[in-house]
Amino acid sequence: MRVTIVLLLTLTATAAFAKELPFYFGADGQYCKMCFKQNYGDNLYNKKSLGLNPFFGINIKDSPFVIEAGYQYCDSSRTSTLTANEYASGVQVPQMLEPITFRSSLKLKGPHVSLLLLTPRYDVYPVQFFGGIGISHTKATFERATMQLNSFIGKTNRKMEASRSLRRLTLGANYFFTEEFCIRATLVLVNTEKLHAFASDGIQSHFIPEVRPQNSVYYGVGLRWGF
Amino acid sequence: MNDNSLNISELINNQSLAVSEIIDDSLITIKSHLVESLQKTQQELTVLATKSVQTEPVFVPVNTPIEKKDNTSFINPSILTQYDAVTVQKVQSIANNPDSSAKLTNEQKQIIAQFYGI
Numbered sequence: 088m089r090v091t092i093v094l095l096l097t098l099t100a101t102a103a104f105a106k107e108l109p110f111y112f113g114a115d116g117q118y119c120k121m122c123f124k125q126n127y128g129d130n131l132y133n134k135k136s137l138g139l140n141p142f143f144g145i146n147i148k149d150s151p152f153v154i155e156a157g158y159q160y161c162d163s164s165r166t167s168t169l170t171a172n173e174y175a176s177g178v179q180v181p182q183m184l185e186p187i188t189f190r191s192s193l194k195l196k197g198p199h200v201s202l203l204l205l206t207p208r209y210d211v212y213p214v215q216f217f218g219g220i221g222i223s224h225t226k227a228t229f230e231r232a233t234m235q236l237n238s239f240i241g242k243t244n245r246k247m248e249a250s251r252s253l254r255r256l257t258l259g260a261n262y263f264f265t266e267e268f269c270i271r272a273t274l275v276l277v278n279t280e281k282l283h284a285f286a287s288d289g290i291q292s293h294f295i296p297e298v299r300p301q302n303s304v305y306y307g308v309g310l311r312w313g314f
Numbered sequence: 315m316n317d318n319s320l321n322i323s324e325l326i327n328n329q330s331l332a333v334s335e336i337i338d339d340s341l342i343t344i345k346s347h348l349v350e351s352l353q354k355t356q357q358e359l360t361v362l363a364t365k366s367v368q369t370e371p372v373f374v375p376v377n378t379p380i381e382k383k384d385n386t387s388f389i390n391p392s393i394l395t396q397y398d399a400v401t402v403q404k405v406q407s408i409a410n411n412p413d414s415s416a417k418l419t420n421e422q423k424q425i426i427a428q429f430y431g432i
Contacts, residue, residue, distance in 0.1 A: 171410075178431050181409035184423060187432060236427055239420045243432065292431035293402060 107146045107205070108267065108313035115140040115271070115309030119161045119195065121279055126174035127299035131191040131231060136163030138195070140307060144203075151207070152219075155257075156200040159223065159305070164192035166234070176231060176247065176296035188235040195279070195303075197250075199223030201257050213263040221257060226250040227282040229298045247298045249284035253277050259307075267313045275305040405429050 117138040123129040138161025145154050167189055169175055171182040180187055201221025208215040227249045233241030259273035284298045408414045409426050418426075 175432060180432070181406075181426060181430055182412060183409050183414060183418070184427055184430070184432065233427070233432055236432070237423060239423070241427070241432075243427065245431065286431065290431070291428070293405075293429050294431045296431045 107208070109146050109148070111144045111146075111311050111313040113142055113271070113309050113311035115142065115273060115307035117159070117161060117305045117307040119303055119305050121193075121195075121303035122301045124299040124301060127177050127297060128229065130169060130173060131165065131167055131175060131189055132193050132229060132298070133163035133165040133191075136161045136193065136195070138162070138305070140305075140309070142309075151205050153203045153205055153217070154200065155203055155219075155221075156198065158196070158198050159225070160194075160196040161305075162192065162194040164190065166190050176229075176245070176298055178294040178296055184237050186235075186237070187233060187241070190232045190234050192230045194228045195225055197223055197225040199255060201255060203257060208261075208263065213269075215261040215263070215269075216259070217261070218256075218258045221255045222252055223255050223277060224250070224252050225277070225279065225282065227279070227284055227298075227300070229284055231296065243290070244288070245286055245290065245296050246288040247284035247296055248287045249282040249298075251281045253279060253281060261311065269311050269313075271307075271309050271311050273305070273307040273309070275307065277303050277305065279303040 117140050119136045119138055120134055121136070122134050123132060138159060140157050140159045142155055142157030144156075147153065168186050169180050169189065171180050171185040173180050175187065175189065199221055200223075201219050203217045203219035206216045229247040231245045231247070233243045233245075235241055254277070256276045257273060258275075259271055261269040261271045263269040279300045280302050282300050284300075286292075286296045405426060408418070409430070
């Protein structure tokens with residue numbers, strides 16, 4: 088215990104704070120996990136999707152804060168076959184039409200901006216942690232093509248859309264190879280629960296398809312250059 | 315004097331008989347018109363009832379088809395739910411009855427699929 092304290096004190100005393108460059112940019116590859124409420128997309132849409140997040144950051148002078156903005160995009164698709172008593176986007180599959188095969192795809196995209204707090208960075212210890220809150224304006228598009236209905240080929244394409252401003256919480260770490268270049272890992276939580284999407288394709292029907300996602304988590308790994 | 319009064323009463327009797335005859339005739343004419351129009355209405359109703367039985371099952375929505383809108387805009391869901399309760403019940407019972415699967419054509423099944431938004 089004493090040794091640890093002595094080591095920490097020595098490190099703090101001798102280490103020099105690394106200089107934060109005023110701007111940075113980069114891109115994250117992301118793995119998004121978004122679940123759906125039961126009967127409202129859980130059996131149609133892929134919970135896991137891959138995406139990209141290009142970003143740009145501005146260090147606020149003489150403070151540990153950074154304003155980071157970016158654009159998030161991810162998509163996925165899935166083929167599923169549903170039978171009677173199962174629900175397709177909130178609508179029960181009728182007995183005479185079972186089994187129905189759907190090809191479903193989702194897209195999430197939109198800009199975001201966050202205020203991040205950076206921990207101090209030492210020359211001898213090139214890891215820096217950060218975290219913060221922000222807002223993103225996300226547009227979700229859920230498409231569902233009916234491939235086969237009972238014994239005949241389906242031809243309907245339904246589209247459900249929602250566009251909302253969402254809260255986001257970002258946590259991450261940078262590992263610096265040089266003063267300018269680092270790799271980073273991020274964990275972003277977004278309240279996509281608000282993206283309750285209704286049919287927006289103009290197709291007339293008694294039952295209106297709807298998709299209700301739950302909150303999502305984005306795991307990202309990326310590269311960052313400072314200048 | 316007596317002769318005059320007899321003449322007058324005879325005249326009144328004759329006039330009243332003539333009036334009652336006219337009224338009777340009119341009533342008979344009106345009655346025959348009414349009977350005729352009732353029979354005509356009944357025939358029309360029978361024809362309509364026969365037609366509606368022939369065209370079952372009825373899946374035709376009450377509202378007129380809406381224009382296809384821009385994909386980015388939202389359509390008020392209430393526009394799409396203007397089917398009457400009887401039609402909804404009828405379609406649901408057909409769609410969930412295994413016996414009707416063989417009886418209906420693919421086109422009719424597709425109408426049911428459209429009704430269900432599938």
